[in-house]
Amino acid sequence: SIFTIVAGARPNFMKIAPIIHAFQNQQKAGVDVQFRLVHTGQHYDKKMSGDFFDQLNIPEPNANLGGGGGTQAEQTAAIMVAFEKELMEHRPDLVIVVGDVTSTLACSIAAKKLQIDVAHVEGGIRSGDLSMPEEINRMVTDSITDHFFTTSEIANANLRKAGVSEEKIHFVGNTMIDTLMDQMPNFRKPEGEIFENLTPGNYFVMTMHRPANVDQEQSLKAMIDAILEGTGGLPIFFPVHPRTAKNLQNLGIQAPNLHLCEPLGYLEFNYLVKNAKGVITDSGGVTEETSVMNVPCVTLRNNTERAETIHMGTNELVGTDPKKLKPYLEKIMKGEWKQYQGIPLWDGKTAQRIVDILIKTYD
């Protein structure tokens, strides 16, 4: 059988890497299975894409659709047009999409309209917040998905509530955590002067890229001011997402302990996270990684599609109001944070489960 695997943006690469490796292991064992890797080009610069291929051992894509840039609709349309062509030239038995980015949505629609089955890795999660493009991507993708590979019981429950039949729901765990566990021995301190004197356990890491936090200069400033105030002068490392860069530059915020840098490689970023006193973020994936690494994490959002990181992990939802941040940071500073309880099936073996199911189903 032939499977086409789609990846487009930074948070996709760590989710596909272990699936590809599991397919490669099957091939090595003599199983007759082929895959094509399609990069939609949604993220195309080296720091948001190429570096992850090198670090995570992902092979060169078989096709690159060049679908980056533009508005939500322009990007969705460009990827759909190019992916339809790809599918007509190389028709697979199944298309595998991951996560919740524009590529996930565009490619699942293009595949399903050609009557090709769709598997959604990380299906079923919901924030309920339709002001975020990711939630729309999840809902539309899941409405036409044939095989849901889920990360949590909450996702399973969401799907059941939506009337998805039981045999389509495969509770397998989290491929992002496969990558985390696999790569942990390779984590390495980032290069550069700002990192030279870092003391493990004595600094914060922050990331911000959600429109609600970064598109308005004044609210971005208010949040950074609140973070500076609550972290007692400890160093803060802030790898800046391209979306955030322009407004941050305009604001010209400077503080001796605030260290801005370009987006980091996976191994460098997670070295910083693993050794941090705490993490402040509006990312989804980062809250999963901090949980498993037992690092305190506060999320600058009003909701999350990953509630298990709050119930069983180290994540707390603070919201987007900077005034709410202080008590959370105080708790981290005092070392009074909850511990990771373990999350079922986040054990590093998820991709193997997925590939076993797919090979059996498409024998």
Ligand code: UDP
């Ligand atoms: N990440 C990284 N370098 C960075 C920031 C994040 O490698 O400078 C990784 C992080 O470890 C996680 C993923 O990127 O695996 C999260 O991506 P992002 O926050 O862009 O997306 P989200 O999870 O919010 O969709």
